[in-house]
Amino acid sequence: MKVSENILLKINKLSKGYIFTYSDFISEENRTEAVIKALNRLVKSGKIAKLSKGKYYKPENTPFGLLKPNQREVVKDLLEDDGKIIGYITGYSIYSQLGLTTQISNTIQIGRNKVRPSFKREWYKISFIKQNNIITKSNIPLLQILDSIRYIKKIPDSRSDFLCKRFLAILQSLSKEDKSILVKLALKYPPATKALLGAFLDQLEQTEFTEQLYKSLNPVSKYKITGVAKVLPTSVKWHIV
Numbered sequence: 001m002k003v004s005e006n007i008l009l010k011i012n013k014l015s016k017g018y019i020f021t022y023s024d025f026i027s028e029e030n031r032t033e034a035v036i037k038a039l040n041r042l043v044k045s046g047k048i049a050k051l052s053k054g055k056y057y058k059p060e061n062t063p064f065g066l067l068k069p070n071q072r073e074v075v076k077d078l079l080e081d082d083g084k085i086i087g088y089i090t091g092y093s094i095y096s097q098l099g100l101t102t103q104i105s106n107t108i109q110i111g112r113n114k115v116r117p118s119f120k121r122e123w124y125k126i127s128f129i130k131q132n133n134i135i136t137k138s139n140i141p142l143l144q145i146l147d148s149i150r151y152i153k154k155i156p157d158s159r160s161d162f163l164c165k166r167f168l169a170i171l172q173s174l175s176k177e178d179k180s181i182l183v184k185l186a187l188k189y190p191p192a193t194k195a196l197l198g199a200f201l202d203q204l205e206q207t208e209f210t211e212q213l214y215k216s217l218n219p220v221s222k223y224k225i226t227g228v229a230k231v232l233p234t235s236v237k238w239h240i241v
Contacts, residue, residue: 004038011048016060017069019051019076052121071108074124078110087112088140090129090147095155098148100166103156111135111143132188142182145170149200150193152225160227164200171200183209187216192223195238202234214238 007025014020025035039056042048049059049066051074060067071093072079079087091109095101107125113135115128131143148155152163174182179201186197198213222239229235 003034004041007035007038008042008047011042011058014058016058017067017073019055019057019069019073021054021056023054055121068123071124074121075108075110075126078112078126085135085137085140086114087128088131088135088143090144091127091151092156094144094148098145098166098170100148100155100163101158105156111147133185139181139185142178142185146182146186146189146193146197149196150189152196152228160225161231164228164231167200168203171206172204179206179209183212186213191217191221192225192240195223195240196225196228196235199228199232199234199238199240202237203232 010025011020022032022035022039025039026032039048043050043056046059048056050056051069057069057073068074071089075087075089079085079089087110089108090111092103092105092107093109096104106123107127110126110128111131112128113131115130118125118127120126129147133139133143135143149167152160152167155163171179171182183197183201186194194213194216198210198217201207201210201213217239222241225235225240228240232240235241
């Protein structure tokens with residue numbers, strides 16, 4: 001069987017939108033140069049599409065044109081390394097999922113312990129934020145909430161009063177165990193994030209979770225988060241102005 005026929009056979013078994021690289025097809029029979037040439041021919045024929053250098057995907061045709069791969073597929077190599085979780089999608093992508101905004105961004109933000117400079121991957125800008133906690137599959141949803149609280153000022157097209165109410169609803173829906181874990185994770189976040197989380201939990205009368213947060217703050221520091229104090233009475237205690 002020819003290299004191109006062998007590659008096409010394997011590609012036909014992949015799901016639409018799945019991203020792969022030329023290295024997935026290299027073997028003793030299939031040399032690198034032959035594989036790359038075969039893939040480039042498939043790109044020209046429209047059977048596959050090129051995402052970026054060395055990365056390809058199976059496009060899905062719709063009446064509205066070709067569908068792009070989902071964001072996780074686009075950055076999956078930045079989220080896991082040999083089966084180990086090293087990052088998670090956060091920021092703009094999560095704001096809409098949490099109901100904090102309706103805007104969709106072409107920036108994919110990734111939380112990682114080790115960050116790298118931003119770069120472009122086809123139609124997306126990939127940027128990174130530093131995460132000081134150990135990242136696990138189970139704590140990612142909580143880290144995404146904390147990241148959203150941390151960057152509340154950068155959530156697009158949403159007013160402070162709406163965001164406060166939405167965060168209160170999100171926190172209210174968490175189990176007691178998740179709230180406890182959330183607070184422990186928050187201890188490695190900037191002071192303003194801890195203060196705002198504390199104000200939210202106090203507003204929900206969940207004061208059993210806030211002592212650690214309060215003790216971790218400098219008693220003379222103030223945190224400027226415009227608009228929050230007007231709709232969150234507990235912000236006074238947390239020195240939010």
